[in-house]
Structure formats: C-alpha cells, structure tokens
Amino acid sequence: MMMRGKSDIQVELESLSKEVSEIPVKQVFTVPEGYFDLLPELILDRIRAMEGEHEEEISSLSPLLAGISRKMPMSVPEGYFSEVRFPSETAAKSPSPVVSMPKNRFRLYAVAASLIAILGFGTLIYNMSQLQGSLDPLSVSKELPKVSEKEMDEFLSGFPDITVPEPIVVAGNPAEAEEMMRDIDEEGLKDFLSDQPEITPQKLN
Amino acid sequence: MAITTDDKELLELFRDPSQRERAYTAIVKKYQEKIYWHVRRMVIDHDDAHDVVQNVFIKVWKSLDNFREDAKLYTWLYRIASNESLTFIEQQKKRQTVSFDGEQSGMADRLKADKDFDANKLEWKLQLAIQQLPEKQKLVFSLRYYDEMPYEDMSRILETSEGALKASYHHAVKKIEEYILNH
Numbered sequence: 001m002m003m004r005g006k007s008d009i010q011v012e013l014e015s016l017s018k019e020v021s022e023i024p025v026k027q028v029f030t031v032p033e034g035y036f037d038l039l040p041e042l043i044l045d046r047i048r049a050m051e052g053e054h055e056e057e058i059s060s061l062s063p064l065l066a067g068i069s070r071k072m073p074m075s076v077p078e079g080y081f082s083e084v085r086f087p088s089e090t091a092a093k094s095p096s097p098v099v100s101m102p103k104n105r106f107r108l109y110a111v112a113a114s115l116i117a118i119l120g121f122g123t124l125i126y127n128m129s130q131l132q133g134s135l136d137p138l139s140v141s142k143e144l145p146k147v148s149e150k151e152m153d154e155f156l157s158g159f160p161d162i163t164v165p166e167p168i169v170v171a172g173n174p175a176e177a178e179e180m181m182r183d184i185d186e187e188g189l190k191d192f193l194s195d196q197p198e199i200t201p202q203k204l205n
Numbered sequence: 206m207a208i209t210t211d212d213k214e215l216l217e218l219f220r221d222p223s224q225r226e227r228a229y230t231a232i233v234k235k236y237q238e239k240i241y242w243h244v245r246r247m248v249i250d251h252d253d254a255h256d257v258v259q260n261v262f263i264k265v266w267k268s269l270d271n272f273r274e275d276a277k278l279y280t281w282l283y284r285i286a287s288n289e290s291l292t293f294i295e296q297q298k299k300r301q302t303v304s305f306d307g308e309q310s311g312m313a314d315r316l317k318a319d320k321d322f323d324a325n326k327l328e329w330k331l332q333l334a335i336q337q338l339p340e341k342q343k344l345v346f347s348l349r350y351y352d353e354m355p356y357e358d359m360s361r362i363l364e365t366s367e368g369a370l371k372a373s374y375h376h377a378v379k380k381i382e383e384y385i386l387n388h
Contacts, residue, residue, distance in 0.1 A: 009353050016375055017382040025351065026328050029245055030321060036241070040233040043262045044226060050263070 210235055212278040219269055229269075233262055236279060239352065240286045246335075246347045247290035249315040257293050261286045280361045283352075287344055287362060294340060312336040327385075334384035338377055345370055346377040 013021040059066040147155075184192070208231045209215060215235075218228035240261060245254040264285050272281060301311075313336045316322060316329070323329050335343055344363065348354045356367040363370065 009349065013350070013378065016378040019382050019385055020331075020378055023327050023331050023385075027242065028321065028326075028328050028332055029242075029249075029251070029319070031241070031245075031251060036237055039237050039241075039258070040230045043233060043259055044230060046259060047263060047266050 213274065216269070216272065216274060216278070229266060232265070232269075232278070236282050237262075239279075240282055243283060243286050243347065243352065244290050246351065247287075247340075247343065248293055249312055249319075249336075253293065257286075257289050261289050264289070276361070277358070280358050283348070283354075283358075284362045291340055291344075330385055330388060331381065333388070334381040337384055338380060342373050342377045342380075345373045346381070349374050 010021065055066065208218070208227060210231065212232075215228050215232050218224040219232070221228075237258070241254060241258050244257045244261070245251065248254050248257060261282070265282065272278070313333055316332050316336060317324075335346060338346060341363070345359065348359050348362070349356075354362075356370050359365075359370050360367050365373075
C-alpha cells in the first residue's frame with residue numbers, strides 16, 4: 001500500500017493548525033479481544049450461508065435450473081474488460097480523432113450543387129418527354145388505322161354492357177326543316193307533337 | 206504453504222475456484238483492520254461497525270470478479286467502505302426522524318456512551334470535534350489524518366478533485382481547532 005510519509009502530513013497539519021497538530025494521533029476506540037482473528041471466518045461463514053440459502057431456494061423452485069451451470073456461455077473479445085474505461089477516463093486518455101476538412105470548402109459545395117442541378121434538370125426533361133409522348137393525340141390517330149376491325153371488335157368486347165346509341169335521323173334536308181319550323185308558333189308545335197307517336201329517349205349506358 | 210500478500214496474485218487466485226476462499230480470506234486479513242477503523246470512526250459504535258464491515262466484505266466477494274485490475278484494490282475497498290458507512294449513517298438519521306420515543310442519539314451521544322469516554326482527554330475532545338463536521342468532510346479528515354492517505358488516492362475513493370479535497374481538509378482542521386479552543 002502506498003502511503004505518504006507522516007512528515008508530509010504532519011507539516012501540512014502544523015501549517016493549518018498548531019493546536020490540532022499537537023494532539024497525539026491515538027485510537028481512542030477499542031475492539032473485543034481476538035476480534036480480528038475471528039472476523040475473516042465469520043464473514044466467510046455468512047457468505048457460505050447466503051450462497052447455501054440461494055442454492056436451496058433455486059433447488060426447491062427448479063431442480064433442473066439448479067443443475068445448470070451459472071457460467072455465462074457468451075464470450076467477449078480477449079482483453080475486453082482490461083480495456084474498458086469509465087467514460088471520463090476514456091475521454092481523458094483517448095481524445096477523439098480530428099478529421100481535417102479541405103480549406104476551400106466553397107469550391108466543393110459549388111461542384112456538388114452543380115452536379116445536383118444537372119442531374120435534377122436532366123431527370124425532369126426526360127420525365128416530361130415521356131409524359132408528353134403517352135398523351136399525344138396525334139400518336140393515337142397515327143396508330144388507329146393500323147388496327148384491324150377484328151382487333152377492334154375484340155377490344156370492345158372486353159367492355160361489358162356498352163350499347164352504341166343509334167343516331168337520330170332527321171329526314172330531308174336540314175336547311176329545309178329549319179325553314180319549315182320558322183313559321184310554326186308554339187301552339188302549332190304542341191299540336192304537331194301530340195299527333196306524333198311517342199318517342200322514347202335512347203338509353204345510354 | 207503460506208499464501209501471497211500481493212494484491213495482483215491474490216486476485217488471480219480468487220479467480221481460481223479451488224483457491225477462491227483461500228484468496229478471499231487473505232484479502233480480508235490484509236485489509237480488515239484498516240477498513241474496520243475507517244468504518245468505526247464514521248459510525249462510532251462497535252456493533253454497527255461490525256455490521257457495516259461485514260456488508261463491505263460481502264460486497265467485495267460478490268464484485269471482485271468484475272474488479273478492474275488497473276485500479277488499486279485498497280482504494281476500491283475504501284470506496285466501498287465509505288459508501289457503506291454513509292448509507293448506514295443516512296439510515297440511522299431516517300430511523301431517528303421517525304422514532305416515537307423522542308430519543309435523539311446523535312454521533313456525539315454515541316461517543317459519550319463509549320465505556321472509555323473521558324471528556325477531559327484531548328483525544329476524546331478531538332473525536333467530539335470531528336462529529337461536528339459534515340459527513341463528507343469527516344471522511345476527508347479521517348482518511349488524511351488517521352490513514353495518512355495521499356490526496357491522489359483520496360480523489361479516487363471520493364471521486365472529488367485533489368484541489369477540492371485539500372480545501373475540504375483545510376476547512377475541517379480549522380473547524381476542529383475552533384471547537385477544541387472553545388470547549
């Protein structure tokens with residue numbers, strides 16, 4: 001055990017208080033005779049009793065568990081525990097490595113920003129051209145004549161319940177009909193319609 | 206065959222299951238008196254010191270496998286002993302606070318209850334003066350004055366800077382001096 005010499009401590013004490021330094025360093029308390037001869041065995045007995053109690057408890061709870069070794073099966077890298085330090089010690093003994101940054105950081109950032117801009121703009125242009133191509137009506141009308149009637153029928157048959165409305169056929173010349181309608185007043189029109197058979201609107205699905 | 210007294214060799218022996226108890230007994234024998242007196246100066250009463258010392262060495266038995274060998278065994282033992290003593294004193298204070306019989310047996314009263322107590326003797330007056338100090342200052346004074354411990358080791362035990370320990374010891378001595386001069 002490393003202990004500093006009495007003189008150092010005595011000198012220090014004298015400088016602090018002459019009165020206290022003059023008091024003899026004497027143990028005033030006493031212990032029962034032979035106390036220190038018995039203490040180690042007394043402590044060991046208590047430890048054995050505690051460990052015995054623990055064994056007894058685990059044996060009564062689970063004899064299977066009591067029979068299994070308590071040795072940890074996991075291993076740690078060699079010398080792991082001898083290298084472990086308290087956080088404060090680690091901080092004091094092994095300072096974190098300092099990584100130096102390039103001095104002209106502005107140039108680095110400018111290059112990185114340019115690359116990002118080029119890549120972003122290129123991606124945007126490419127996506128727009130792809131989108132335009134898929135929506136262009138001209139490309140549809142170009143391709144439509146190439147489709148055969150059979151293929152078209154097959155395509156349309158894939159959509160259920162589609163009824164194509166029959167066109168309403170206006171008899172005669174439309175200009176003539178317009179001329180005829182001009183001189184008919186509202187009353188006459190109602191009479192005309194009442195004489196006609198009922199027209200049911202074509203259902204459109 | 207006599208067993209070694211070297212801490213490092215004792216620790217190696219402790220890790221050997223067949224030598225474990227033998228090595229442990231050797232460690233207890235080597236340090237029991239220092240630890241006992243350190244505890245006794247804190248808790249005063251022999252029976253209390255006996256209980257605390259047993260607790261200290263039981264903790265040592267349980268924790269010695271994890272002891273880091275780059276630390277000194279004796280500073281580690283003193284640290285456990287100091288903590289156990291402070292815990293004991295704290296428990297005693299709490300018990301006194303909830304006591305219904307109104308008995309307030311402080312440390313000074315425990316000293317006076319010692320069979321050898323003599324108020325006229327300077328060394329007993331010194332003990333009374335020490336009991337006026339706050340617990341941590343009492344530890345600092347005890348380690349320096351009685352155990353003659355270097356500030357470096359005290360710093361490890363009490364986890365306090367050497368500067369703060371020097372200041373604490375200085376204040377402790379001045380308070381003791383004042384008490385002795387006035388009583």
